[in-house]
Amino acid sequence: MKYAKWTILTLLALIVFGFFHYTLPQHDIVRIVNTYQERQDLDDWTRIFWATPDDQATGLINRDVQFIQAVDADGDPRVYRNEDTGWHWPPYFKFDTANLQTEAEDLKSTSAAPQWVSVTHYGWRNVYFSTFPNAVGIKPVAGPDVTIIPWVNIVILTFLAFILFMLRRMWLQFRERMIDPVIEDVEEAWDSVDAQADQATAKARGIWGRFRAWLGTWKSKPRR
Incomplete structure (x- = not known):
């Protein structure tokens, strides 16, 4: 997955670079x-x-x-x-x-x-x-x-970089406010379910242990 991710990102970067290299003056x-x-x-x-x-x-x-x-x-x-x-x-x-x-x-x-x-x-x-x-x-x-200083390219690319920076900031804030709390709630709920399952398992083991001990009282004692 790591190689696939970097391959896709590299292809996207090449496409974006080619687009701007062809289009900009x-x-x-x-x-x-x-x-x-x-x-x-x-x-x-x-x-x-x-x-x-x-x-x-x-x-x-x-x-x-x-x-x-x-x-x-x-x-x-x-x-x-x-x-x-x-x-x-x-x-x-x-x-x-x-x-x-x-x-x-x-x-x-x-x-x-x-x-x-x-x-x-x-x-x-x-x-x-x-x-x-x-x-x-x-x-x-x-x-x-x-x-020749490419002022048009500098202005356009600077503006696009600013837009990308703002979009990233907005995404990080959205994730912090909306997504991360949901993930934390899910993790807490999962931990709670896991803890309850452990308690239920321990309780079942205790009941089974007491039941086996009770059965042991019914065993006949050896004759002398």
């Missing part, structure tokens, strides 16, 4: 090299990694998606999709795909004259499943060594 310092549009098939399970714009039906099996190609300071390629999130999850309320694509096009640069930008995005890049993070914002920065 991340920042990449990159240099934009190209923008393009490509038709994507949405007829398999990987559809969950694509947005569902409010102006498009969910029954579509393919649609045109805009992409932003970039390179980081180490020369590693980064590819982002550029899709509206609308009123759907995650709640970024992004409706400016066309504007963001225009900004990305305007910020393109070469390795000889780099223009570094911070791309805010959510999601994962997986080459095997052809999934791409969704860019939600682009901002020019001074250079590739700029540090």
Whole structure:
């Protein structure tokens, strides 16, 4: 049971971590090299990694998606999709795909004259499943060594930690006031029943002992 408990807790922790890692905004310092549009098939399970714009039906099996190609300071390629999130999850309320694509096009640069930008995005890049993070914002920065403090993540995670702390306090108080007294009453009742059973057993043994002694008085004494 101990191993099963820790296995379940570990799986739950990984699921929660994966959810927040996918959903919360991340920042990449990159240099934009190209923008393009490509038709994507949405007829398999990987559809969950694509947005569902409010102006498009969910029954579509393919649609045109805009992409932003970039390179980081180490020369590693980064590819982002550029899709509206609308009123759907995650709640970024992004409706400016066309504007963001225009900004990305305007910020393109070469390795000889780099223009570094911070791309805010959510999601994962997986080459095997052809999934791409969704860019939600682009901002020019001074250079590739700029540090972006994730204030949004800090505020959200701090708030969630506070909520969990308060829920735990409420649970502990509820258990102390409502559950623990009931358990103590049950334990006391059980101890009382156990004590009564011991007394009844001792009493039965006493009665049986006296009965056997009485029977012994009826035994005939040996003749001399």
